[in-house]
Amino acid sequence: MTLLAPSKPGQLPSPPRAARSGRHRLLPYLLLLPGAVWLLVFFGVPLLQLAAASLYDPSGSLSTGYAMTWAFGNYPDVVQAYWPQLLRSFGYAGLALVLALLLGYPLAYAIAQKAGRWKNLLLVCVVAPMFTSFLVRTLAWKTILSDNGALVGLLRDVHLLAPDGRLLATPFAVVLGLTYNFLPFLVLPLYASLERLDPRLLEAASDLYASGVQAFRRVTLPLSMPGLVAGTLLFFIPASGDYINAELLGTPNEYMIGNVIDSAFLVRLDYPQGAALSFLLMAAILAVVFGYLRRAGTEEVL
Amino acid sequence: MRTPLRPLSRRGLLTGTLGSAALLAAGGSLAGCGTKGAQQTEAGCVSEDLSGTEKKLAFSNWPQYMDVDEKDESKRPSLDEFITKTGIQVTYTEDINDNNEFFGKVQNQLAACQSTDRDIIVLTDWMAARMIRLGWIQKLDAAKIPNVQANLLPSLLNRSFDTENRISIPWQSGLAGLAFNGSVTKELRTVDELLTRPDLKGKVTALSEMRDTMGLLLGSNGHDPSNFTAAQFDDALNKLKKAVDSGQIRKFTGNDYAPDLAKGDIAACIGWSGDVIQLSSENEKVQFVAPDSGAMLYSDNMMVPNKATHKGNAEALINYYYEPAVAAKLAAYVNYICPVKGAQAEMEKIDPDLAANPLIFPDDALLAKSKVFMALDEKQEKEYEGKFQQVIGA
Helix, strand or coil, X not given: CCCCCCCCCCCCCCXXXXXXXXXXXXXXXXXXXXXXXXXXXXXXXXXXXXXHHCCECCCCECCCECCECCCCCHHHHHHHHXXXXXXXXXXXXXXXXXXXXXXXXXXHHHHXXXXXXXXXXXXXXXXXXXXXXXXXXXXXXXXXXXCCCHHHHHHHHCCCCXXXXXXXXXXXXHHHXXXXXXXXXXXXXXXXXXXXCCHHHHHHHHHCCCCHHXXXXXXHXXXXXXXXXXXXXXXXXXXXXXXXXXXXXXXXXXXXXXXXHXXXXXXXXCHHHHHHHHHHHHHXXXXXXXXXXXXXXXXXXX | CCCCCCCCCHHHHHHHHHHHHHXXXXXXXXXXXXXXXXXXXXCCCCCCCCCCCCCEEEEECCCCCCCCCCCCCCCCXXXXXXXXXXXXXXXXXXXXXXXXXXXXXXXXXXXXXXXXXXXXXXXXXXXXXXXXXXXXXXXXCHHHCHHHHHHECHHHCCECCECXXXXXXXXXXXXXXXXXXXXXXXXXXXXXHHHHCHHHCCCEEEECCHHHHHHHHHHHCCCCCCCCCHHHHHHHHHHHHHHHHCCCEEEEECCCHHHHHHHCCCCEEEEXXXXXXXXXXXXXXXXXXXXXXXXXXXXXXXXCECCCCCHHHHHHHHHHHCCHHXXXXXXXXXXXXXXXXXXXXXXXXXXXXXHCCCCCCCCHHHHHCEECCCCCCHHHHHHHHHXXXXXXXX
């Protein structure tokens, strides 16, 4: 690697190649080092530990300790016991995602293309709720949806809700909470890609006799795809693992897989089960994500 | 690239090598995993007591569990008096919000026989029992806490997890029973009514604390919560499951049922006496009911964890809070059942109304029908808790 073509006449003499390229080759790795160490210590090692815990002997206990027995049986066991919660998690997260797309796409489009000088203010409005804690925002929904609150009273008066009907502690409330809480994660990446959309392309489309729907389908949507894919992932992944919304706005019948994992680690002290469920959730999400990316065909995101 | 063998790209080689190395390392380290038991013994984990030289004490407790000055909430009169009297500087922290969460916070240190930097922690009976079982708690010197021996309520003496009354000393006690909001429903007397009355459907909560909810249900079936069989437990659990499946029970809660009960989102629930008294003082239609089939008596207990270095100072504080006059002062503020005999007489001087309140100073009739949940061993605990969690949905 030391010999390369001699420098052409007229060029400045370059410093010895070997030294320079050697340093150049190392530099990116040196720059990566802090991040890699961080990832290793705070992600790699815990992940391994979790993987190990999911294979511990299920008959172990806190006081006697857990032995490593490669107990792959933990996985079928937890699926059998908790498949409803697992399915429910993806169902609720998927439903919330659809709602969030219906709300978020027009919103992001309006901010990016139509807001003019209000753009920054509107963006702040999207982000502003994040300044208060996630918990506080969810608790606020509890008050809004309260059985004796104004909203439920109104819905009862206009007969959209039975006289003893309720919103709180129903699947509706949980999906609503998920939609609300993760909406900004969808809107922001969408906004970023819609903002770069050149309006002249839309003009061109209409010059070529595309209808509004056609222009959206053939121009706007494909160009916003990277943002859409990133946004849906940023929305779907935390939403399917969430347990706060189900805990505060739902009932046991709405509990999601996060609630089960929480109770396995903190209440039942069943570490193998908790770890197996965590891993299963991760694997399921990865599968969904890869399947989705393959279909959506946007490699830029990963 | 000195070797001529090169259809393999450098990138491919690198990825392959790194990948297989990572897999090998992962597999190898997985095999080496496993955890040691968390069990400690008195001989294996010896704690030093520096109380003679260090006049300090770190006290961890639940929020709103200590009297504060009406005008200045940062002042705690009973604690301040202790500090002036003894010269022991107490660092008082309200960092216990949930038994399970707190357990998670300290379990690694205690399992490895390391200090938690706390000299006194306050935990509920069943968690106290678990920690004692794990050998994580120091025994106190009975001679240094004479007030406890003299003044502890008889019904709290010699509990199964602390037969000598020198490992876990009740800070406050309380009852788990029924509560209802009179402005949205009519009076409620029994557990069965709570679980079946049609007008309460979807407006009922129960506690996610297994011992309280299951204790009340066991009682309502005519079984004794302090001594029951696995079959009786299953019976009671089936009863609970029916109520969950039918939609009668809306959810299972910790302390968070209180605001919902006050608002009327919940008409009736299984709840704790201390919370409900506080709600009653704002709205007298919210009432606590100890069902005739028995209420559950629980305590939050002061304990000195292993490696805490101020056991002597802790004993001084525990002894101090078992003086009836001090206990009355505390009870007047926190509204839980006062575990100290003689405090009722002292309370007459502070507030005669409170002294007459059976939920702070229960009479013998109430105490007689209040039970402490049976102590469970580790296997039972895991089994029962697992079954219960399955029914409550997590």
